[in-house]
Amino acid sequence: MLSRLATRAAQPIISRSVVLGVRQASSEPAKTPASDVDPYEGLEDPAAKLPRIIAMKAEGPERDLVNFPRPVVKMHPDPVRLGFIPEEWFDIFYKKTGVSGPYVFGASFITYLLSKEIYVLEHNFYNGISFVMMMMILHYKFGPKIAQYADKEIDKWLADIREYQDYEKKAIKENIQEIHEYLSTMDSVKDLTNARRETAAAALEATYREWTQTAYSEAKKRLDYQLELTNVERRISQKNMSSWITENVLKSITPTQEAETMKRCISDLKSLSVSV
């Protein structure tokens, strides 16, 4: 008793309901794993190793369509009798025994099993009878309605699929048309490209001619400069030479010589005047 009191006393002062409420209302996010190790490291993806054959876009000449025709989804299931027994089991009997043969065989076989008690009738058999009765009631009572509803749904589904297929076909046809139009516009693009190429070639030619012209004029300028330089040098040297010669000659003329020359000139002038 005392120990229980002690545990009571040791409990926190906050009431239990408050603790629960706080716990419910707290919205702390889930803690991220502390370690950086990838838990999936070293595990290979099982989907990467699945046996997978990708569908072919076109079939080659080796495709055997005679022995291996394309699988087609059936429209109706195979015929059955009594709700579930395949029709072909009856066809096996029909060749040997006629129409009633399979029924006789079935009835006699079940009679054999029952009479020898190979088929032991325990409680599941009687349960099965009631179950079959219920199934028959459901089948005949609700079967037509379910079939009607299912047929309507299937019609809707088929119509949807056909609509989708038509839409897809239309879309693909339009796509092909667009591609053809695009290809026809590509021809004009080709012309445009050619024109641009020719323009670029013309521009290149013009640049080449301009450059050759520049080279010619620059070379001519330099040659002219050289020519002018030579001319100037020659002129200057000539001038210098002539001035030097004149200077020396003038220096070499003595006053007597000058006088003689003067006399000679005068005499010449006289003779000239006489002749005139």
Add this chain to the structure above:
Amino acid sequence: MGWEAPNWRIGDYPAQYNQKVHGPYDPARFYGKPDTPLGQVKLGELSSWLARRNFHPRAMVQCGSRAMWRWRQKYQLPIRGNACWIYQAMAGISITFYILNYKKFWDHANYKYH
């Protein structure tokens, strides 16, 4: 008694299946060399017919799987189906579990001698 692995791994396509020749894979189809169907085998040839069968466990499972797919394509997967596949499944499951539990039902026999 043959014992050849029908494929190189569980879940893989049969070794004989060649997409270029056979087209899209049909799980209901046997892609090996066709033998005489069991329904057309004479009783005298039954032993030799059995000797030619492949008794590899995977091959036997494949055989069951093909049969299952054939049944599905026949009765369950047609577009405008009916309830026969449900009744067939019920009958098949009942018979299977009756055989599995057959020992228990002996105790319900009414007669000791027949």
